Structures are given as C-alpha cells and as structure tokens.
Amino acid sequence: MFNDSSRRLADGIRAWIVTASPGARLPSTRQLVTEYAASPVTVQKAIRSLAAEGLIECRPGVGNFVRTPRSTRPHDYGWQTAALGSLRSTLPSVAGALRTAAPGAQELHSGYPEAELLPGRLVRAALIRAARGASATSRPAPAGLQDLRSWFATELAGLTPAGFAAPTANDVVIVPGSQSGLTSIFRALVAPGQPLLIESPTYWGAILAAHQAGARLVPVPSDADGPDPDELDRSFRETRARALYVQPNYANPTGAQWSPARAEAVLDLVRAHGAFLVEDDWAHDFGIDTDPWPVAARDTAGHVVYLRSLTKSMSPAIRIGALIARGPVRDRFLADRSAESMYVSGLLQQAALEVVTDPGWKTHLRRLRVQLRERRDLLVDSLREHAPRLHVDHVPRGGLHLWARLPEGTNTDRLVRDCETEDVYVASGHEWFPAEPSGPFLRLNFTGPNPNGFPAAARTITAALASQQ
Known part of the structure; x- marks a missing residue:
C-alpha cells in the first residue's frame, strides 16, 4: 500500500529518470533518504513502485538502475483478419454509460450509487x-x-x-x-x-x-x-x-x-x-x-x-x-x-x-429510502429551476435515475461533450433505445457523489443547450 509520501518520492525519482541515461545507477537508499527527507521504508516503497512500472531494474547487492529500453519490432496482426472473418453481429456502443469521470467531476451518467449509499x-x-x-x-x-x-x-x-x-x-x-x-x-x-x-x-x-x-x-x-x-x-x-x-x-x-x-x-x-x-x-x-x-x-x-x-x-x-x-x-x-x-x-x-x-441490512434499506428521496427531489428541483428546457415527464417512484426530454433538434452527442468539458458527466439517452430513438433524452443519476452540485450541473446543461441555438 503506497502512501502520499512514497508517491511524491516516486514522482521525484521519475522526473530524474527522464533526464538520466539508460543504465544509469540511481542514488543509494541512504542518499535518497537524505535528499528527500524520507524514511527508508518510504524509499523502498517508491523503488518497488518504479520497478513495477518497468522504469528501473533492481539488482540485489549491486543497486538500482534505469532500465535500458529494448528495441522491439512492431507486431503484425494482419493474419487475424482472415482467421476471424466478418463480424457475426455488430454490438451497440455503451461507452457513454461506462466512461470514467475525471476526479472531482459531477457524475450524473453512472448507473451505480456512490459508496456513501452502500452498506x-x-x-x-x-x-x-x-x-x-x-x-x-x-x-x-x-x-x-x-x-x-x-x-x-x-x-x-x-x-x-x-x-x-x-x-x-x-x-x-x-x-x-x-x-x-x-x-x-x-x-x-x-x-x-x-x-x-x-x-x-x-x-x-x-x-x-x-x-x-x-x-x-x-x-x-x-x-x-x-x-x-x-x-x-x-x-x-x-x-x-x-x-x-x-x-x-x-x-x-x-x-x-x-x-x-x-x-x-x-x-x-x-x-x-x-x-x-x-x-x-x-x-x-x-x-x-x-x-x-x-x-x-x-x-x-x-x-x-x-x-x-x-x-x-x-x-x-x-x-x-x-x-x-x-x-x-x-x-x-x-x-x-x-x-x-x-x-x-x-x-x-x-x-x-x-x-x-x-x-x-433492513436498517440500511430504510435509511436508503430516505436518502434516495432527498437526492431525487433535489435533482428534480434543480432541473426545474436551473434547466427549465429539460422536461422530466415522470418523477420516478423508485430507482436511481431521471429521464429528461431535451428540446427537439438537440445534438445530444455534442451536448454530452460540451458538458464534459465543464466536468459535468451526463448520459445520452440514445443508448437505451433498441432501435431509432424517439427523441433526444438524457438519463441523469441522482445517486452519484456531491448532490450539492446538482444546481450547478443543471446550469451547465442549460449553458450547453444555449450554445446549440
């Protein structure tokens, strides 16, 4: 388990490796302890981390060295094209629902509750x-x-x-x-x-x-x-x-x-x-x-x-x-x-x-019901106040999501990208239709982290919609 100090030390050594020649010997543990004011245990954790990344080579009894890059010939996988043949079926894309949000972003696209809502x-x-x-x-x-x-x-x-x-x-x-x-x-x-x-x-x-x-x-x-x-x-x-x-x-x-x-x-x-x-x-x-x-x-x-x-x-x-x-x-x-x-x-x-x-378990489920109601109502109120062009035709009586109808003609792919640049992740409704979508929609999860950010997220969606006019 690496702590913050060992990670910072690893980052410092990594920066040194970038400028060092292949095969160069790293400073000794004693030197690193002195230079970075770190404990020997922290130094060893950082060294193990860099070795796992393949940046250095550890030689017991000799020292640690910058790994010499090996020249490799690019692999040719062309033969697989004939062996695999044509696709038997084309699977629909679900990348939007599964994409990983940037740290600290408002996650309205996920299909899972945040850890705070789990037992x-x-x-x-x-x-x-x-x-x-x-x-x-x-x-x-x-x-x-x-x-x-x-x-x-x-x-x-x-x-x-x-x-x-x-x-x-x-x-x-x-x-x-x-x-x-x-x-x-x-x-x-x-x-x-x-x-x-x-x-x-x-x-x-x-x-x-x-x-x-x-x-x-x-x-x-x-x-x-x-x-x-x-x-x-x-x-x-x-x-x-x-x-x-x-x-x-x-x-x-x-x-x-x-x-x-x-x-x-x-x-x-x-x-x-x-x-x-x-x-x-x-x-x-x-x-x-x-x-x-x-x-x-x-x-x-x-x-x-x-x-x-x-x-x-x-x-x-x-x-x-x-x-x-x-x-x-x-x-x-x-x-x-x-x-x-x-x-x-x-x-x-x-x-x-x-x-x-x-x-x-039963206690958890009773508490969860209250938490879900609070979060659902907060997101509904945020959309009504700050994103009036989104229409939630049906407030769900359970579940994790709101299904919001967008104005006709909205380019949902562009809307998703524009919101993401502002650290607000939403899911295009296209992925939930087995055939052509009946209109533009967003699916919004009200059980993600930071429910206090719902009003700001609604304003971001409104701004992204306005940019398409």
Missing part, C-alpha cells in the same frame, strides 16, 4: 467472516449455496398472494450479477435470428446481451404504466415471438412502475401466446414512494423468468444475483451457467448471505 461496514465485515469460513476454500454447487437460494426464494414468496404457489430454493440459480443472468436467459429462450420483444426505451445491458445472443429485437412502446397491451398483442401475433423482456419496477431509464392492472393484462397476454416474460427486478431495493410489485409473484405456470441482483444495492464488488424460474427452463439456465462459468464464487455468495441476513 460498506456490513460488506467489509461479511467478507472477513466469509474468508474465515469453509467458503474460502470450497467449491459451491453449480446452482449456488442452498441458504442463499432459500433467501432469494423466500423474498419473492413473501410477495406472493395467498392461493399462488410460492417459489422454493430449487427454482433458484445464483448468477454472477444480472448481466450474466440476462446473457444466459436470452441464449436459452431465443435462438439466433429469432424475435425478442423488448420495451423501448430499456436497459442498454439487456440490449447488449440480446445482441450477443443473436436475437432480433422488436421494440414495444411503453409508458409510465407499462407496455400498451394492444401494441404488445399485435407484436406477439405479427412476430410469433416467444419471449418479452421488461422492467416492471422503476424501469431503467424511465423510472416507470407498472400499475397492477397493466401487469395483469401483460401477464394474460404472455400466457395467451404461450410465451415467457423475462422480468428484470434490478431496482428491487430502491423503492422511494412505493414498494416493488414483482409480476413473478402472480405467475402460476412458469411463464415468468425472474431476475434480481444485489450488486447495485450492496456493492459493485459483490456481483451476486438470482435467476428464478420453474419447470424445464430452469434446467436450461443451469446448464448454460455451468458451461459458462461452472459456479459462482462461494466466497462472494457467503458474503452476500452474511449481509442480507444481518439485522443491519
């Missing part, structure tokens, strides 16, 4: 306990730890109405995050070239996973209550699709939550067409004004494939999710996951189980 203490303690147990050296079952599968099943069972069959641990497959789960689901349900109905706009990761599976995406328009039943019925009849991907609770990016009536109508259509409903309950832990209503809780015949992840609400380092399905389709998912990765890290599974069964 850091619980996660660290859980990792320590898990590392001391058998999970640190044992191989878990391909479907996952029994106790963790039981927890996921119990969570969904607790929302299942009386008279409906509740899921059990045998219906659950643990996956390394929802993205991996989506990939397995689409591979199992949709053969290459076959249609997949998908809400528009929707999560870019689902669009990417569907492209990887070779599915033919068929967008279905969706409003604040969910997909239009008549349009959905027409799409099923015209395409003969056998799967529909949706996010009924706090959809990414719009934040929409289906009404119970709309959920029942959609589920009836799925049953009537003998299809699967892929329910991505990504924001289950992010309710603000309402609680989530999983459609899977009302499934009676295995039509709903339910996916839930703990990654965003627990920690980006704990990539743990669950796929819940009933009938033969569950076996297909398990076979795909086993072929893909054999099993999910038992250590991470045990750590996740330690967190969700700790009494502090």
Whole structure:
C-alpha cells in the first residue's frame, strides 16, 4: 500500500529518470533518504513502485538502475483478419454509460450509487467472516449455496398472494450479477435470428446481451404504466415471438412502475401466446414512494423468468444475483451457467448471505429510502429551476435515475461533450433505445457523489443547450 509520501518520492525519482541515461545507477537508499527527507521504508516503497512500472531494474547487492529500453519490432496482426472473418453481429456502443469521470467531476451518467449509499461496514465485515469460513476454500454447487437460494426464494414468496404457489430454493440459480443472468436467459429462450420483444426505451445491458445472443429485437412502446397491451398483442401475433423482456419496477431509464392492472393484462397476454416474460427486478431495493410489485409473484405456470441482483444495492464488488424460474427452463439456465462459468464464487455468495441476513441490512434499506428521496427531489428541483428546457415527464417512484426530454433538434452527442468539458458527466439517452430513438433524452443519476452540485450541473446543461441555438 503506497502512501502520499512514497508517491511524491516516486514522482521525484521519475522526473530524474527522464533526464538520466539508460543504465544509469540511481542514488543509494541512504542518499535518497537524505535528499528527500524520507524514511527508508518510504524509499523502498517508491523503488518497488518504479520497478513495477518497468522504469528501473533492481539488482540485489549491486543497486538500482534505469532500465535500458529494448528495441522491439512492431507486431503484425494482419493474419487475424482472415482467421476471424466478418463480424457475426455488430454490438451497440455503451461507452457513454461506462466512461470514467475525471476526479472531482459531477457524475450524473453512472448507473451505480456512490459508496456513501452502500452498506460498506456490513460488506467489509461479511467478507472477513466469509474468508474465515469453509467458503474460502470450497467449491459451491453449480446452482449456488442452498441458504442463499432459500433467501432469494423466500423474498419473492413473501410477495406472493395467498392461493399462488410460492417459489422454493430449487427454482433458484445464483448468477454472477444480472448481466450474466440476462446473457444466459436470452441464449436459452431465443435462438439466433429469432424475435425478442423488448420495451423501448430499456436497459442498454439487456440490449447488449440480446445482441450477443443473436436475437432480433422488436421494440414495444411503453409508458409510465407499462407496455400498451394492444401494441404488445399485435407484436406477439405479427412476430410469433416467444419471449418479452421488461422492467416492471422503476424501469431503467424511465423510472416507470407498472400499475397492477397493466401487469395483469401483460401477464394474460404472455400466457395467451404461450410465451415467457423475462422480468428484470434490478431496482428491487430502491423503492422511494412505493414498494416493488414483482409480476413473478402472480405467475402460476412458469411463464415468468425472474431476475434480481444485489450488486447495485450492496456493492459493485459483490456481483451476486438470482435467476428464478420453474419447470424445464430452469434446467436450461443451469446448464448454460455451468458451461459458462461452472459456479459462482462461494466466497462472494457467503458474503452476500452474511449481509442480507444481518439485522443491519433492513436498517440500511430504510435509511436508503430516505436518502434516495432527498437526492431525487433535489435533482428534480434543480432541473426545474436551473434547466427549465429539460422536461422530466415522470418523477420516478423508485430507482436511481431521471429521464429528461431535451428540446427537439438537440445534438445530444455534442451536448454530452460540451458538458464534459465543464466536468459535468451526463448520459445520452440514445443508448437505451433498441432501435431509432424517439427523441433526444438524457438519463441523469441522482445517486452519484456531491448532490450539492446538482444546481450547478443543471446550469451547465442549460449553458450547453444555449450554445446549440
């Protein structure tokens, strides 16, 4: 672990190396201690850092020397062009949602909450306990730890109405995050070239996973209550699709939550067409004004494939999710996951189980609801006051984002670049459309660092819009 003093010392030696000749000997440790007023330990840390970068060569008993550059012949990879052949599919670009912000910038583009909103203490303690147990050296079952599968099943069972069959641990497959789960689901349900109905706009990761599976995406328009039943019925009849991907609770990016009536109508259509409903309950832990209503809780015949992840609400380092399905389709998912990765890290599974069964987890979620409401309202108020040309048609009742409509004709790519030059990072809405976008939008995350900077960020967006007039 390098501290600030060793980094400063390394920077000083690095500047000296730039002017030194290859093979030149560095000053001794004693000389560096004297020259930089540093401790021997700090000097050794700096030396190790420079050696790891390949700038110096350490010769025990002799000294440390500036590494002599080796002349290398440029590699020729032209042969790979013929071996690889043409691309089987062109994957959509998602660089905007994943780009790393500059230090200190206002991050409104990310899809993750900042560390302050995560149960850091619980996660660290859980990792320590898990590392001391058998999970640190044992191989878990391909479907996952029994106790963790039981927890996921119990969570969904607790929302299942009386008279409906509740899921059990045998219906659950643990996956390394929802993205991996989506990939397995689409591979199992949709053969290459076959249609997949998908809400528009929707999560870019689902669009990417569907492209990887070779599915033919068929967008279905969706409003604040969910997909239009008549349009959905027409799409099923015209395409003969056998799967529909949706996010009924706090959809990414719009934040929409289906009404119970709309959920029942959609589920009836799925049953009537003998299809699967892929329910991505990504924001289950992010309710603000309402609680989530999983459609899977009302499934009676295995039509709903339910996916839930703990990654965003627990920690980006704990990539743990669950796929819940009933009938033969569950076996297909398990076979795909086993072929893909054999099993999910038992250590991470045990750590996740330690967190969700700790009494502090429920306390954290209650506190998180209050924090999310404060941040959401602050960003909404900031946009209304300082960026009135952005229209938030629907204030989400949960989730992490606002979906803001831009004035017609806005060049969103240019807007994103102009904001970034002012250290405000926003995400263009184009990435959330499976086909052509219906208009210019921004997706804005209200759970990033420095919520006090929301008003200034809104003014920056307004200035960037004004420059396009």
